[in-house]
Amino acid sequence: MYSEVIENIYTADEARDLVEQITAVLRHLAGGKKQVDLSKHFQEPFLTPIKRAVSDIDQTDYLKGLKEQVGSLEALKITLAISPNSDLVEFIGNWVRKETGQNTVLEIDTDKTIIGGMILSFKGKYKDYSLRKRLLTQ
Amino acid sequence: MDSQLVMYALIGLNILYGLVIVFLFASYLKLLNKDHKQNSEQTEEVKKIMAEANKKTLEMVRKTEFITDDAKKEFNDSLMTVVDEYKKQSQKTLDLVNKELESATKKITKDAFEKALGDTDQMMKTLFEDTRAVKGMITKTASEGLLKIEGELEEYRKIRLSSIEKEVRGRIDELAKALLGKILTTEDHRDLIKQALGQAKEENVL
Numbered sequence: 001m002y003s004e005v006i007e008n009i010y011t012a013d014e015a016r017d018l019v020e021q022i023t024a025v026l027r028h029l030a031g032g033k034k035q036v037d038l039s040k041h042f043q044e045p046f047l048t049p050i051k052r053a054v055s056d057i058d059q060t061d062y063l064k065g066l067k068e069q070v071g072s073l074e075a076l077k078i079t080l081a082i083s084p085n086s087d088l089v090e091f092i093g094n095w096v097r098k099e100t101g102q103n104t105v106l107e108i109d110t111d112k113t114i115i116g117g118m119i120l121s122f123k124g125k126y127k128d129y130s131l132r133k134r135l136l137t138q
Numbered sequence: 139m140d141s142q143l144v145m146y147a148l149i150g151l152n153i154l155y156g157l158v159i160v161f162l163f164a165s166y167l168k169l170l171n172k173d174h175k176q177n178s179e180q181t182e183e184v185k186k187i188m189a190e191a192n193k194k195t196l197e198m199v200r201k202t203e204f205i206t207d208d209a210k211k212e213f214n215d216s217l218m219t220v221v222d223e224y225k226k227q228s229q230k231t232l233d234l235v236n237k238e239l240e241s242a243t244k245k246i247t248k249d250a251f252e253k254a255l256g257d258t259d260q261m262m263k264t265l266f267e268d269t270r271a272v273k274g275m276i277t278k279t280a281s282e283g284l285l286k287i288e289g290e291l292e293e294y295r296k297i298r299l300s301s302i303e304k305e306v307r308g309r310i311d312e313l314a315k316a317l318l319g320k321i322l323t324t325e326d327h328r329d330l331i332k333q334a335l336g337q338a339k340e341e342n343v344l
Contacts (some may be wrong), residue, residue: 076344095335102344112310113310120343
């Protein structure tokens with residue numbers, strides 16, 4: 001029910017923005033409105049899956065559940081040597097989901113001095129897979 | 139008022155009594171004149187009587203003065219009573235006026251006080267609004283100045299960072315070229331990232 005939305009979230013920033021938008025809609029619904037025009041609050045790629053999901057269930061119930069799911073996504077912190085474009089972000093996100101089966105969001109930092117590769121930090125584990133490290137240890 | 143009526147009634151009776159005496163005396167004289175020729179001896183007697191009558195008449199007239207001493211006293215007493223009453227009434231009126239004046243003064247004082255309070259309140263409001271307006275103006279001016287400075291600093295920071303980044307990038311590329319024999323492309327970075335992810339999976343970091 002929520003996967004269609006969550007699979008389009010790649011970064012921690014996107015997750016935070018979506019939670020804020022959901023909170024705003026829930027505030028409107030709590031104010032007495034039964035239905036809210038979702039297109040005024042959500043944009044693609046989230047709007048279509050959300051509209052489809054709430055077509056046969058209560059908006060409030062669905063959005064509360066979605067907010068909880070998005071809020072509980074685990075953050076994978078990575079440091080790259082370059083500022084990644086959206087293609088590279090999606091590549092990393094999709095690779096992690098496919099290869100590990102974990103729903104994560106990326107917190108991306110940039111440090112040119114690592115030359116290439118990446119530094120990872122996830123669930124309390126830290127590992128330096130940078131080119132700088134490899135060159136220095138050779 | 140009753141005493142005055144009595145006084146006037148007595149005066150009226152005295153006048154009437156005098157007139158009656160004069161009338162009787164005149165009638166007597168008339169009668170004597172008729173017998174004058176016949177009774178010359180009676181002339182002297184008549185003169186005496188006339189003198190006596192005149193004397194009595196004068197006495198009567200004196201007694202019938204318009205205001206006698208008693209009347210004067212009574213009149214004065216009445217006058218004093220009236221004056222006293224007038225004084226009492228005047229005092230009452232004066233007291234009433236004073237009371238009204240005092241009340242009016244108090245009211246004026248109270249009104250003036252309330253007006254003064256109102257004026258003070260208005261002055262405080264005006265002062266507060268003026269202060270707020272000036273403060274707002276100063277804040278706005280200061281904020282605008284600060285924003286301008288911040289904007290200029292941000293612009294300078296961007297230019298400097300861009301310059302430093304370019305310099306660092308250049309040195310790193312030189313280093314990478316020296317170490318790897320080439321400058322890394324976007325595809326090279328992508329491959330290095332993919333290798334890192336695979337290694338992390340193998341080492342159960344992910």
